[in-house]
Amino acid sequence: MNWLWRSSSEPLWKEEFSVRTADERYVTRRQLTKFLVLTSLGMFVGNLWILVKSLFYKAPIYPQQSVARVGEIPVGSVKLFTYPTKDDHCILVRTAENEHVSYSQKCTHLSCAVYYSQESNRLECPCHKGFFSIADGSVLQGPPSRPLPRIVLEKRGDEIIAVDIKV
Ligand code: FES
Numbered sequence: 001m002n003w004l005w006r007s008s009s010e011p012l013w014k015e016e017f018s019v020r021t022a023d024e025r026y027v028t029r030r031q032l033t034k035f036l037v038l039t040s041l042g043m044f045v046g047n048l049w050i051l052v053k054s055l056f057y058k059a060p061i062y063p064q065q066s067v068a069r070v071g072e073i074p075v076g077s078v079k080l081f082t083y084p085t086k087d088d089h090c091i092l093v094r095t096a097e098n099e100h101v102s103y104s105q106k107c108t109h110l111s112c113a114v115y116y117s118q119e120s121n122r123l124e125c126p127c128h129k130g131f132f133s134i135a136d137g138s139v140l141q142g143p144p145s146r147p148l149p150r151i152v153l154e155k156r157g158d159e160i161i162a163v164d165i166k167v
Contacts, residue, residue: 062164067092067102067151070158078116080105083151083162090151091116091123092160095134100160102151103137109144123148 067081067090079092089105093116103123105113112127122140123132130142137148152164 065162066159067162068160070155070160076118089113093134100153101134102153102162103148104151107144108146108148114148
């Protein structure tokens with residue numbers, strides 16, 4: 001019956017449970033150093049990855065696509081087209097006799113389709129009254145925080161060609 005007798009006055013569970021709660025939270029110098037080295041290594045690898053990606057980043061090459069013929073639309077009128085894919089809707093506006101501008105039709109706020117208002121000579125979004133400049137696509141009013149992506153146009157003969165997108 002020796003197993004019933006204890007050697008000290010401490011409860012039996014304290015004698016048998018060898019790790020103290022206070023010691024569980026104790027961090028050794030070695031553990032701290034290991035944590036700092038691994039964290040620093042992780043951050044270094046992450047930054048290296050960002051650097052390598054930025055060095056090898058290539059701007060997308062957009063296709064060249066005929067969007068209208070010169071004189072096809074009257075001054076102050078628009079033509080809708082898609083560029084560079086069938087899902088990317090754009091708007092072409094003839095602002096003067098020899099001047100055309102084009103922008104993505106997707107509002108930079110919540111993606112509603114913008115339209116051209118001839119009276120106010122600006123692109124307007126009907127959803128939250130976001131207005132964009134026809135000259136450069138910049139935000140004139142409303143919740144959008146970014147300008148409309150501009151479709152770069154080139155005139156070749158009597159064709160107006162979309163060649164690039166400037167965000
Ligand atoms: S979606 Fe165009 S202003 Fe909100």
